[in-house]
Amino acid sequence: MEESMGEGESKAVVVGSLKAVQELVENGDEMPQNYIYRDNNNSSNDYGPPVDLNVPLTTEIPLIDFAQLISSSSSELHKLRSALSQWGCFQVVNHGIEDSFLDEVRKLSREFFHLPMVEKQKYARPLDGLEGYGNDMVLFENQHLDWTDRLYLLVSPKDEQKLKFWPENPESFRNMLYDYSARLRQIEEQLLKSIARSLSVPDDCFLNQFGERKKMYARFNYYPPCPRPDLVLGLKPHGDGSGITILLQDKEVEGLQFLKDNQWFRVPIIPHALLVNIGDQLEIMSNGILKSPVHKVFTNSERERNTLAMFCSPDIAKDIEPMEELVDDERPRLYKKVRNYKETYFHYYQQGKRPIDAVRI
Ligand SMILES: O=C(O)CCC(=O)C(=O)O
Numbered sequence: 303m304e305e306s307m308g309e310g311e312s313k314a315v316v317v318g319s320l321k322a323v324q325e326l327v328e329n330g331d332e333m334p335q336n337y338i339y340r341d342n343n344n345s346s347n348d349y350g351p352p353v354d355l356n357v358p359l360t361t362e363i364p365l366i367d368f369a370q371l372i373s374s375s376s377s378e379l380h381k382l383r384s385a386l387s388q389w390g391c392f393q394v395v396n397h398g399i400e401d402s403f404l405d406e407v408r409k410l411s412r413e414f415f416h417l418p419m420v421e422k423q424k425y426a427r428p429l430d431g432l433e434g435y436g437n438d439m440v441l442f443e444n445q446h447l448d449w450t451d452r453l454y455l456l457v458s459p460k461d462e463q464k465l466k467f468w469p470e471n472p473e474s475f476r477n478m479l480y481d482y483s484a485r486l487r488q489i490e491e492q493l494l495k496s497i498a499r500s501l502s503v504p505d506d507c508f509l510n511q512f513g514e515r516k517k518m519y520a521r522f523n524y525y526p527p528c529p530r531p532d533l534v535l536g537l538k539p540h541g542d543g544s545g546i547t548i549l550l551q552d553k554e555v556e557g558l559q560f561l562k563d564n565q566w567f568r569v570p571i572i573p574h575a576l577l578v579n580i581g582d583q584l585e586i587m588s589n590g591i592l593k594s595p596v597h598k599v600f601t602n603s604e605r606e607r608n609t610l611a612m613f614c615s616p617d618i619a620k621d622i623e624p625m626e627e628l629v630d631d632e633r634p635r636l637y638k639k640v641r642n643y644k645e646t647y648f649h650y651y652q653q654g655k656r657p658i659d660a661v662r663i
Pocket residue numbers: 521523537542549551557558597599609611
């Protein structure tokens with residue numbers, strides 16, 4: 303990481319382990335203060351009141367046909383570019399993964415979170431680690447907490463996998479994750495090529511910048527029902543630190559919202575679509591043409607919600623910077639060179655700040 307990323311202004315501390323949100327719910331505990339957005343008008347971030355129960359549903363997030371995209375249909379490429387420069391996200395259909403497999407992924411994810419706590423604790427994230435089962439990572443005193451438990455695992459490169467965090471229960475969980483990530487890697491590669499093509503830069507240029515040792519992380523998000531959806535968020539507003547993120551949404555329970563032109567929109571559920579969004583690193587590489595959208599997750603008091611986010615990012619040893627082809631007099635270079643962007647990402651993230659602001663020129 304370049305110095306320019308700066309040290310966070312607040313000191314990072316490991317505050318200690320928290321109860322899983324699920325435990326708070328099951329024990330009927332009083333809501334801990336750190337989850338509550340008390341002064342909704344004076345939020346700690348720049349995106350308006352964090353919790354808003356009146357956000358409209360949008361039908362405008364583009365739907366992209368994967369098969370047409372890889373056949374280089376010019377209208378689909380055009381749609382892709384406009385989706386990514388306006389919304390920073392799209393839903394992809396016709397991606398080739400069978401509906402039944404997506405349902406299986408959802409089923410096994412849900413089953414994991416429904417195991418007894420002692421069983422899940424076998425995969426607990428260590429205090430100073432990223433991977434494993436746990437809840438929101440606490441880096442700062444008085445940090446706001448998200449109403450979510452999660453299982454976070456590195457799936458690529460394979461020789462960096464930490465299998466001790468990979469559940470052996472449910473029995474087919476590991477195989478499911480191997481299979482799902484293999485399928486997603488193909489989709490990721492095709493998408494990176496298509497995105498390049500839509501920007502009229504060489505097909506492989508993002509893939510080359512990602513490198514042979516590109517990273518893929520899986521984050522299984524579990525949002526238990528929340529007694530105060532009017533005061534608590536499932537996930538605070540953030541842009542992803544990835545290159546691109548491919549999200550499998552819950553098939554029945556809504557929760558995701560995107561910010562576009564300073565207005566929040568709820569994302570509709572399309573049961574067998576995958577939702578793709580740009581992360582900060584692709585915004586940087588594209589010199590800001592592709593937008594890493596700010597998004598958040600709201601809670602509800604009735605039903606749990608399960609999602610699976612796959613974060614696809616460049617090799618951390620590689621420098622990330624705007625591509626020369628996308629810098630010119632009309633579009634001067636907007637971002638500095640960075641390496642290992644994820645390293646300090648979480649420090650900004652946990653303070654409700656945008657890490658990408660630190661690399662803007
Ligand atoms: O659960 C969701 O709908 C979104 C998850 C997300 O934004 C993330 O894991 O970064």
